[in-house]
Amino acid sequence: MAHETFLESEPVFTRPDLAAYLEDRGVAYPHAYSRQLQERWQKEGRVVAVRPDLCAVIPAGAPPTGFYPWPYLVATKLAPDAVLSHRSAVEYWGFSYTMWYETVYSATRPAPETVNGSMRYRGHPFPDRLVQLGGQHFGVVELDYLGGRVRVTAVERTLVDVLGAPHLGGSWDEIWRMLALADAYDLDTVAAYCDLLGAGSALRAKTGFFLDHHRHLWGFDDDDLAPFRPPPRREPYYLDPDTPRPFLLVEDWNLVVPTYIWKRGWEAFH
Numbered sequence: 001m002a003h004e005t006f007l008e009s010e011p012v013f014t015r016p017d018l019a020a021y022l023e024d025r026g027v028a029y030p031h032a033y034s035r036q037l038q039e040r041w042q043k044e045g046r047v048v049a050v051r052p053d054l055c056a057v058i059p060a061g062a063p064p065t066g067f068y069p070w071p072y073l074v075a076t077k078l079a080p081d082a083v084l085s086h087r088s089a090v091e092y093w094g095f096s097y098t099m100w101y102e103t104v105y106s107a108t109r110p111a112p113e114t115v116n117g118s119m120r121y122r123g124h125p126f127p128d129r130l131v132q133l134g135g136q137h138f139g140v141v142e143l144d145y146l147g148g149r150v151r152v153t154a155v156e157r158t159l160v161d162v163l164g165a166p167h168l169g170g171s172w173d174e175i176w177r178m179l180a181l182a183d184a185y186d187l188d189t190v191a192a193y194c195d196l197l198g199a200g201s202a203l204r205a206k207t208g209f210f211l212d213h214h215r216h217l218w219g220f221d222d223d224d225l226a227p228f229r230p231p232p233r234r235e236p237y238y239l240d241p242d243t244p245r246p247f248l249l250v251e252d253w254n255l256v257v258p259t260y261i262w263k264r265g266w267e268a269f270h
Helices: 004-009 016-026 030-043 071-076 086-092 128-133 155-164 172-179 188-196 201-213 221-228 265-269
Strands: 013-014 047-051 052-058 103-105 114-116 119-125 141-146 148-154 246-248 255-258
Touching: 013 071, 016 030, 030 047, 030 052, 030 172, 047 114, 052 071, 071 086, 071 103, 071 119, 071 148, 086 103, 086 148, 086 155, 128 188, 148 155, 155 172, 155 188, 155 201, 172 201, 172 265, 188 201, 188 221, 201 221, 201 255
Parallel strands: 103 119
Antiparallel strands: 013 052, 047 052, 114 119, 141 148, 246 255
16 A cells, blocks of 8 residues: 555654554554554655654655755644744744744644754743643644645734743844734734733733834724733833843833834844
């Protein structure tokens, strides 16, 4: 059995994917046979192993040497519930203007760091609260992509995730510019995700300040931004605990931000 249908429908697949396919077709001992098939296909130059239990189909006519699969398809298969997130979600939605040789995904139990060619795959665990509430896939969409399927955080969740974990998003000026490229943000969805996440006042203040700082792009008013207002307190929040000098306090949000961000310093170079 050549199982061409499987190879045509799964450009990147795990051994459990192949075993499930074989079991559905009544194959005896599907797990053992899936291993045999994988080994045969590798010898025939039909597939290449990204790691022992994860393979990618080599396009017809392409040599196995030097072939590397599309990173988004790989990342989605690195864990059963893996989702493209943070910087990689920004890239997927077309907001990035620099190239990274790292693909970021989130999962309940991320796989150990994987390297394939020049691409590094970095897994980030879902926040505990999301897992406890079964909300791992809130604000996630699954889409057709280059013959396979990818799961990726929608722009609203991506906004909050990146502001909450900027080390997975890039430098602050880069984050500020990239996230401003979205056509729109649904604020009800942003607020609902903050609620589900149990986001503290600091993250809400960061989110609200970002949206306020770009309100001219999307037409937000004070009422729209009310769900993100932090409660009164004497000590300010920080966009980043290591906020570099010079910085200033944005009183409306009780948030300390770098002056470079406040003044959109990068615009002076355009």
